[in-house]
Amino acid sequence: MTAPLLRMAGMSVELSAGTSQVDIVCDVDLELDRGERLGIVGESGSGKSMTALAVMGLLPQRMRVRGELLFDGRNLAGLPEAEYCSYRGRRIAMIFQEPMTALNPVKSIGAQIAEGRRLHLGETRADAEKRARALLDRVGLPAPRFNLDLYPHQLSGGQRQRVMIAMAIACQPDLLIADEPTTALDVTVQAQILDLLDDLIEDTGTALMLITHDLGVVSEMTERIAVMYAGRIIETGRTDDVFARMAHPYARGLFAASPHGAALAPRQVEGRPRLNAIPGIVPDPFARPAHCSFAERCAFVQPDCQRAIPPLDLIDTDRNVEHRAACFHPRERMVAP
């Protein structure tokens, strides 16, 4: 078996605030093979976006990566900036959440798409623009309606996100990170953008790391998922298996709290189905407990939950993919067939 494309081993993201340090992301173990699709889910503040930015080497200033972050056999943690630049956009690309502000308002979309190819592949302006034209066609923005000399303000949110996607795939990266790529878009446009992403991944064989809080999106787009809570992975496995069992109480809560999950779950009472909110709030990163960080909000809490941090234990193996959960008392009953 060849080495995975991306391998995080005991990776943490440390934030220094004054004299104190805190791990925003703790001890993450995660692998991603070439062409594989991985979803990372969790609520705001769970550390999912920071995990993505850690891979890109674009963490905010006071944060740094500890542990192993191997990309194609090379440890990216502590890689010199100049070398990192040759990975970004070339081999690892990223699509951001806010298409309205993620494009430069004073540069034409053609120039912005062509920029990466000129930078990494040394193409001339003419060649790179020819390629940008082909990319725009590929993401569903055909000429003459969508010319290279358009500016972002002349496009809608969905069209801008298509431009972002064209920029990201311009140099045929090995890994595409999409951080909430559809969250800011209308529902109908969301589906179109996801279809486009799905298509492109299928065609190019690029690996996908999809970050979202939308369980519907992960279940459609990914083969494997990792559920994050308070900076840690608390459940991971094949998407189908995780959805079927939801071994970690937090995963169940997340599921019950989402419209997608609630629609699948059997109705318990007659009348309008209600979403179940998870009681309590995510612990502040500076005041995370030394035991299971979900214990205070957990409906199934036991005395031992308040004594230690549960390791990410193997609970099942399906088609060579391990299903793991960080819970002392994983749920057994299936939630969905």
Place this chain on the structure above:
Amino acid sequence: MISFIGGRLVSLVLTTLVASVIVFLLMQVLPGDPAVLMLGMNADPDAIAALHRQLGLDQPIWIRYLHWIGGFVVGDFGMSLTYSVPIRELLGPRILVTLPLALLSMAISVVVAIAIGVYAAANRGKAGDTVVMGIAQVGVAIPNFWLALLFILLFALKLAWFPASGFAGWEGGIWSGLHSLILPAFALGLPLAAILGRVTRSAVIETLGEDFIRTARAKGLTRAGALWKHAVPNALIPVVTIIGLQFSFLLAGTIIIENVFNLPGIGRLVFQAIAQRDLVTVQTLVTLLAASVITINFLVDLVYGYLDPRLSRGGH
């Protein structure tokens, strides 16, 4: 774009006309009869009346305005009361001093401001930022004439690199003229650069926090690449606004600086005309200065359209 420029041109002409009316009326309400000034306090009333007729001062005010502005439009500004020569002849050689001085000061101000502003923004919170912005803070507080005196002491008297005053003229070649303008241009431009530099710094810091900078970095641009290719072009929009506003300060500054360096320019002419109550000359020069400020702001509007496609190109 055409209608954008057309609209701006119309407003340029109208603003200039309004400015000319205000200047003209101000000159009328100023105390002091030019004829009395020219002939002396003890002049014969008949002679004064004759001079009034000769100067057209016996006409109603609106006739005099129309007469003046009509000539102004075709470039006939009338006669200077003190020099008894057409004002146009006074202007010619002086514009060749003031215009290069203004442009040079502007260029110094813009280049220095962008250099220190971008440098400080890129090194925000570090020692370099503190030092550069500390110097700029002092620069904001320094009046240009005091800086001019310091420059004369250091670069003209002590080091003898530049002349302390006077203008060598352009007849001896570009360098001979430029040589006498360098010290005045720095004295005029640097205090403006201090203000503009602070504006540049905060504009660049603001754009560096935008999402599209992160996009540029995700594309593989270095920190410096994202700064110069993506942050600075966006930050230039507020900077250009301030450049337009500073132009009027710059023209006011030429009046002072031309007097300090004894340069035969428009500023010095205005100063002398005011002192000698040469009202026709004053109102012509002030209107011309107002027109040039308005023109510069028109150019600023055009530059906006170029810098920010959102203004010159319609939405979807």
